[in-house]
Amino acid sequence: MKNDFVIKDRGRKLLRFLKGNQLDALVLIGVPSLRYFCGFTGSDGALLVCADKVVFLTDSRYTSQAQQEVMADKIVQHRGKMEGIAQLLDEWAARSIGFDAEAFSYAAFDELRSKSVPECRWQPLRREFKALRGVKDDAEIAIMRQAARIAAEAFYEIRPQIRPGAVERDLALALEFAMRRRGAEEKSFPFIVASGERGALPHGVASDRRLRDGELVTFDFGARWQGYCSDETVTLALGTVSRRLRDVYDTVHQAQQRAFETIKPGVPLRDIDQAARSHIGEQGFGEYFGHGLGHGVGLEVHEFPVVSPRSEDVAQTGMVFTVEPGIYIPGLGGVRLEDTVRVTENGYERLTSICKEYSSAIV
Amino acid sequence: MKNDFVIKDRGRKLLRFLKGNQLDALVLIGVPSLRYFCGFTGSDGALLVCADKVVFLTDSRYTSQAQQEVMADKIVQHRGKMEGIAQLLDEWAARSIGFDAEAFSYAAFDELRSKSVPECRWQPLRREFKALRGVKDDAEIAIMRQAARIAAEAFYEIRPQIRPGAVERDLALALEFAMRRRGAEEKSFPFIVASGERGALPHGVASDRRLRDGELVTFDFGARWQGYCSDETVTLALGTVSRRLRDVYDTVHQAQQRAFETIKPGVPLRDIDQAARSHIGEQGFGEYFGHGLGHGVGLEVHEFPVVSPRSEDVAQTGMVFTVEPGIYIPGLGGVRLEDTVRVTENGYERLTSICKEYSSAIV
Numbered sequence: 001m002k003n004d005f006v007i008k009d010r011g012r013k014l015l016r017f018l019k020g021n022q023l024d025a026l027v028l029i030g031v032p033s034l035r036y037f038c039g040f041t042g043s044d045g046a047l048l049v050c051a052d053k054v055v056f057l058t059d060s061r062y063t064s065q066a067q068q069e070v071m072a073d074k075i076v077q078h079r080g081k082m083e084g085i086a087q088l089l090d091e092w093a094a095r096s097i098g099f100d101a102e103a104f105s106y107a108a109f110d111e112l113r114s115k116s117v118p119e120c121r122w123q124p125l126r127r128e129f130k131a132l133r134g135v136k137d138d139a140e141i142a143i144m145r146q147a148a149r150i151a152a153e154a155f156y157e158i159r160p161q162i163r164p165g166a167v168e169r170d171l172a173l174a175l176e177f178a179m180r181r182r183g184a185e186e187k188s189f190p191f192i193v194a195s196g197e198r199g200a201l202p203h204g205v206a207s208d209r210r211l212r213d214g215e216l217v218t219f220d221f222g223a224r225w226q227g228y229c230s231d232e233t234v235t236l237a238l239g240t241v242s243r244r245l246r247d248v249y250d251t252v253h254q255a256q257q258r259a260f261e262t263i264k265p266g267v268p269l270r271d272i273d274q275a276a277r278s279h280i281g282e283q284g285f286g287e288y289f290g291h292g293l294g295h296g297v298g299l300e301v302h303e304f305p306v307v308s309p310r311s312e313d314v315a316q317t318g319m320v321f322t323v324e325p326g327i328y329i330p331g332l333g334g335v336r337l338e339d340t341v342r343v344t345e346n347g348y349e350r351l352t353s354i355c356k357e358y359s360s361a362i363v
Numbered sequence: 364m365k366n367d368f369v370i371k372d373r374g375r376k377l378l379r380f381l382k383g384n385q386l387d388a389l390v391l392i393g394v395p396s397l398r399y400f401c402g403f404t405g406s407d408g409a410l411l412v413c414a415d416k417v418v419f420l421t422d423s424r425y426t427s428q429a430q431q432e433v434m435a436d437k438i439v440q441h442r443g444k445m446e447g448i449a450q451l452l453d454e455w456a457a458r459s460i461g462f463d464a465e466a467f468s469y470a471a472f473d474e475l476r477s478k479s480v481p482e483c484r485w486q487p488l489r490r491e492f493k494a495l496r497g498v499k500d501d502a503e504i505a506i507m508r509q510a511a512r513i514a515a516e517a518f519y520e521i522r523p524q525i526r527p528g529a530v531e532r533d534l535a536l537a538l539e540f541a542m543r544r545r546g547a548e549e550k551s552f553p554f555i556v557a558s559g560e561r562g563a564l565p566h567g568v569a570s571d572r573r574l575r576d577g578e579l580v581t582f583d584f585g586a587r588w589q590g591y592c593s594d595e596t597v598t599l600a601l602g603t604v605s606r607r608l609r610d611v612y613d614t615v616h617q618a619q620q621r622a623f624e625t626i627k628p629g630v631p632l633r634d635i636d637q638a639a640r641s642h643i644g645e646q647g648f649g650e651y652f653g654h655g656l657g658h659g660v661g662l663e664v665h666e667f668p669v670v671s672p673r674s675e676d677v678a679q680t681g682m683v684f685t686v687e688p689g690i691y692i693p694g695l696g697g698v699r700l701e702d703t704v705r706v707t708e709n710g711y712e713r714l715t716s717i718c719k720e721y722s723s724a725i726v
Contacts (some may be wrong), residue, residue: 061564083395099469100472101468101469101470102468102469103468104468104469105466105467105468105469106462106464106465106467106469106471106472106487107465107487107489108465110464111637124469124470124471124473176543177540177543180539180540181536198651201424202424203424288422315507
């Protein structure tokens with residue numbers, strides 16, 4: 001059993017949440033929730049919480065793993081997950097029940113409801129619940145730094161292969177292998193390698209296209225380490241690019257700096273987005289920046305909070321999110337630069353480390 | 364646009380399903396469903412079907428991809444998925460609506476319901492809907508053969524590395540890389556490499572354990588190719604193993620043969636399970652075979668049908684499923700042998716090809 005102290009503290013967060021929302025019980029089944037709140041690293045289980053007890057349910061495949069990993073008052077081996085959950089809730093006489101509405105499929109929830117007593121009132125857990133993982137503790141930050149380090153080292157390893165003639169897909173695969181050889185459990189998401197005109201696609205998953213001299217190429221990639229994701233984007237220049245592409249690069253780089261400068265506790269996240277967005281607008285590229293500035297990262301590559309013009313949250317010490325302005329011009333190409341940052345007491349610090357200066361971007 | 368004819372035929376299946384179940388409309392969002400019924404290979408979209416129209420909804424990231432790939436009467440770019448679905452259903456005045464209850468999270472369904480008119484009656488689609496993909500056509504079989512071939516070639520490439528001293532995790536990674544270099548889009552699932560006593564874990568994902576002389580080691584692996592999964596398990600002997608382990612191997616091998624011999628159209632799937640199970644029982648290992656004999660494979664690595672003592676379905680020409688008996692003895696080790704087979708008019712044929720004879724299993 002590891003990190004008992006940390007996990008116990010997270011259990012207390014759940015308990016406060018339970019009481020604050022007048023719930024009798026919580027039912028969590030999402031893999032990230034299970035890992036975070038009780039330490040379980042397997043792929044299937046359920047965590048049930050009431051005011052005075054925490055029980056972990058799993059099947060025979062995972063019982064011994066759960067006994068080693070899970071912090072709970074009791075570990076129960078079920079013979080049918082929804083049946084097991086319903087039975088325990090009934091034993092507790094729980095009536096007002098919060099459940100992880102994004103982790104439950106409709107079919108699974110429907111089964112749970114049909115096996116439970118009709119008096120149960122089911123409360124889908126939403127943003128406030130996701131916010132419980134929004135502030136990262138020191139243990140999480142250490143892991144996330146290591147995830148970013150693995151990804152960066154892998155990137156440096158393959159950087160010499162990034163040259164005219166190379167195929168996007170081959171580079172993506174080489175980058176993934178380099179991460180996995182360094183111990184990454186997985187890639188955080190399918191890598192984006194978008195060169196030339198394809199750089200105008202914000203989600204240009206690696207294709208069979210060959211890189212050419214005088215183009216830009218964008219790499220958006222990350223490693224998963226101890227369950228946590230890294231997320232970073234670089235755009236490289238293959239030799240000398242046109243004046244216009246260089247302007248695009250500089251504008252995105254400046255926009256990212258403007259966003260960085262606004263980050264500190266108490267600042268509305270939409271203001272951080274606005275700092276980058278208004279700079280891009282002033283330079284005449286406003287119509288080419290269509291997505292939000294960033295998103296939370298942690299056990300999921302996209303998690304709470306959102307950093308966009310519609311954000312309703314405020315920066316807090318320990319929050320981790322991406323800062324990734326981009327400009328995408330159809331027919332020409334695009335630039336995105338992304339770092340993952342942690343909000344500190346006085347500002348921010350980067351968890352990702354690859355230099356985004358243009359002089360470092362020329363290959 | 365590829366396979367227009369095949370996709371159109373699948374569209375007709377949906378239409379018959381719609382009418383047979385007295386539904387006004389179907390709402391599909393699962394990635395495998397979208398690929399199968401309209402040819403879309405992206406990760407986010409919705410297919411809406413009514414008696415006289417098929418519409419594909421997606422967002423700006425995927426519009427141009429959908430225009431190239433999707434067979435539908437119309438492709439619509441939405442600005443909010445659930446809003447877009449609700450609006451279209453309302454235009455159609457659809458009231459009785461079937462939806463993909465396993466692909467919708469509770470949260471997504473709840474959003475859709477809240478944006479729809481209150482007269483809508485929502486029908487979760489279940490087994491009968493999944494059964495629509497249960498019989499594979501020739502195009503699918505050709506793809507699945509190729510997926511299995513990629514996995515087997517990769518396995519043969521790394522086979523010389525399977526020897527005492529090798530680490531399970533390194534072998535799993537080498538096997539994955541070998542598949543990906545051959546063009547596999549992904550692994551089908553996290554590979555199982557379970558040596559020695561770990562062979563007693565049916566889901567022994569590769570660990571840091573080193574292989575030793577005189578042990579058995581089980582590899583359960585598969586490649587994804589054009590969206591389709593392969594699934595195959597071999598157990599190898601590292602030199603000479605104990606008499607008891609050899610008995611276990613032979614029993615599992617015979618059990619698999621017994622199951623094969625029963626496969627033909629019209630046979631209840633539970634009888635195929637029983638053929639293997641009763642042989643294992645007769646040899647005195649009954650208590651060590653705890654899982655079902657197999658499962659359907661296709662766009663998902665586990666899909667319709669189930670092959671177990673509780674199966675309610677009957678073998679049909681074109682069904683594809685695994686045949687994977689196993690014996691797992693705590694403290695000693697285990698054996699599982701798995702092939703993916705297609706039901707033919709007269710019996711079956713294997714889509715996986717690695718020889719499971721003991722003489723071929725010695726390294």
